[in-house]
Amino acid sequence: MKTLADIVNTVEVSTITLTVNGRQYELEIGGHPDEVDPAHTLAHTLRETLGLTGTKVGCDGGACGACTVLMDGKPILSCMMLTVEADGKSITTIEGLGDPLNGKLDPIQQAFVDNTAFQCGFCTPGIILTAKALLDENPSPTESEVKEALAGNHCRCISHYHVVEAVMAAARNRR
């Protein structure tokens, strides 16, 4: 596996490839606004370069879970990963859930709607993606498994109770 130093040192690699929500992006490394600076986090690139602002940045320091996206199906904190590290990876953001053709929601999204599993909604994209990774791996979690999986997602409005109900409902509906 390449270390970060390897990647940064081989910056003659002047482009990287990211697949985001099924669409492939060739991104140039550089300092211009549409390029990826080696110091840019994945969260920054998704939001500022690709315009996918559904991914939220709360703490920008790996502590709140707001920036959670799926990388090759696993939840990661996109504020803690440099974009150059994600070269060749497949990323799913909140915009990539559900069916883009018919607009149908992912069952988790639908359950969040049905249960009003949010208040301000700022934490919601990160929570939904964390929940999606959980259900993909463990389709029938117990309530405490759901809580454990979401323990890194900060929600200050205290929508937790409805979130847990929504995730449990989504698990039932996906079966």
Place this chain on the structure above:
Amino acid sequence: MSDEYRFIGKATPRGDALDIVTGRTKFVGDIKQYGMLYGKVLRSPHPHANIRSIDTAKAKRLRGVEAVLTHEDVPNWRGGVPAHLRVLDSKVRFVGDAVALIAARTEEIAAEARELIEVDYEVLPAVYDVVEAMKPDAPRLHAAFPGNVVPPGFPWFGPHTLQEVVIGDVEKGFEEADIVVEGACAYENFPNPLPPEPPGVIAAWEGADALTIWTASQGTFTDRTVLYYILGRKVNVRAHGVAVGGSYGSKNTAWLLIVQAAVLSLASGKPVKLCYTKEEQFAAFTLRLGSRIQARIGMKKDGTVTAISGDWLVNTGYYCAGTQGQVAVGCGEIQLVVRCPNWNLKPKVVCTNRAPSGIVRGYGGQELKCAFLPILTMALEKADLDPVEFFKNNYVKPGDGYYWRDGEWWVSNGVDYTKAIEEGAKAFGWKEKWKGWLKPTAVSGTKRIGVGVGVHGNADVGEDTSEAYVRLDPEGTATLYSSISEHGTGQRSSLCKMVAEVLQLPLERVSMTPPDSLANPYEFGTVGSRGTFAVGSAVIEATEDARRKLLELAAQKLDRPIEDLETADGVIYVRPTPEIRLPWKAVMGFDRTCLGHGRFEPNFTMPNFMMVFAEVEVDVETGQVALLRVGSATDVGQIIDPLNLENQLNGSLGSAGIDSAIFEETILDRATGRVMGGNMIDFKWRTFAELPPMQHVVLETPFPSHRFKAIGVGEITPSPGPAAVIMAISNAVGVRFYDYPITPDKILKALGKVQGRKARGGAA
């Protein structure tokens, strides 16, 4: 839940639900304007210092930098109450105070330029404690505030703003008392409300006298009005409200952030986005007020309170954003909880070299009550009275009066909460768990269980004014014009629901304008639980007005008296002969709309109510406190949306609420004036893995508020919690506490197991 209604009281998806779950909701950080620059703030490393000189030359030369401003460059705009704080000053007053502002093409460039600014400081002594700050030789923060005491008065609440509770004759009251207790208590942990989205704004000038902002505050018109005065009464401000990523009151004190962006935009001639980082939110944005009280309470053996006197010291941090308003509401709210004929409660608002404290859910009342109730309960202990019974007898009842924030005497016209209290206590199992003062409910090994109760209420559900328009369109749709921002309560959806109910239109046919102070009539905003009653009243009146205009047209067309006409689903019926029906289009044609107008005037006669029951388990070996269970009780008249309501009730655990009793605090290093642990890892917050079971009892006794007989409660749900928890811990371990938060070290010290840290409340 009522079956009387088609939508009201039913759980319906929020209007913005799809946007939220798909990531389409736009918060400030998600918005860009053409040619927009990014702002950064250079902040002071010293708690108190004069700026001898600033050299910005290097920063200005950096490519991509478009403005660098110091106190020498900015207009003499002043904010705070009374206006006393410059946007940038030649003096800094806390670690994190603004020294210079930078605007650049990217955030990275702005941050780099910030590093290039050189500042020479003359460091001054600092003061952090309210009592120390009032001493004659204390460092003075503002020339205008001798003794660091902020003058009373809050123009927004009128010329007689309540600034103390002075009623009857306390000396006589103390003579009549069987029990007199005296004590001090500090709720001075300055917890951070900590909205998930850090504060941010975009500002753009259009000419010298027109400023447009995109703001995450809870009231577009509040920003508009406040900025009008700060910017010298000659700038027309247009405020667009955007989705608010949590506020809990705090983003309503964002004038400084907004003016920082505005002055950068003015200097650069371009729109400027200024978003604080999480660390700036911790170190330099709104915290809860510090509250310390020294009080004396006289009571008869039967629990009749005869006299209350005390000094309430409020620590507002380095400047005063309008704390006098919070003092006013706190003074009003305390009268709702304790029935007493003789008062002499004297508040003082004091500045110290700390980060700003200001508006947080609970707005002064939570701060006062958390400090006051532990002293009151000393008297209840002496009289051996059950606190639930005491609150039941004391909480304001219809016909009882109180001085409210405007200094006027108001009489409650609301409901009696006795039944809510009884049902809440029953659901919680209070009678079985309550064993008397300082007695645990159960003991098992090193674990002790205790219960406590707290109470809060607010007559601000009817505060301030609201206006709304409702427009009916021929297609059978309705649009609500109201400048309400969505900050998590679901208020926008609930208002649309009211419109739909009055017009009997399917929910999807009712929409609402975005919050915008230009396109909408006056609206104070969603604060103080006022959305349901105050805003709702204006919206209902506007809808009824529009409906009447439509039916008047139909009456002419059909040649029927208007009283015979009804409308539902975009069709007008004649009641005695329902087969005679006209779609709205047939009445209006394609080239007409019906516009209704509604207005709400302040009405402080309907206090809301919240009681919180807490059960805790204390490990007397480790001092660890676990919150085992939370119960709550309220009466809202009529539930508008059960899921939104439940969310707000669960919110008692967040936003510097219940947990400020046990672990939430902003710790200051008094040697340097810095906030310690000002980040999401060190600042403790409750996670999904530690959720106590919650049980809410919500009654629906009709209020004389408006046609849906409802009032709101969202703002106050966290407020009774901390006092309930401190009581529960005291009962569990048999020792009283007077200094929040009750951390393990304090418990072990109280039990004589360790030498604890010095109580921070009083120390400088």
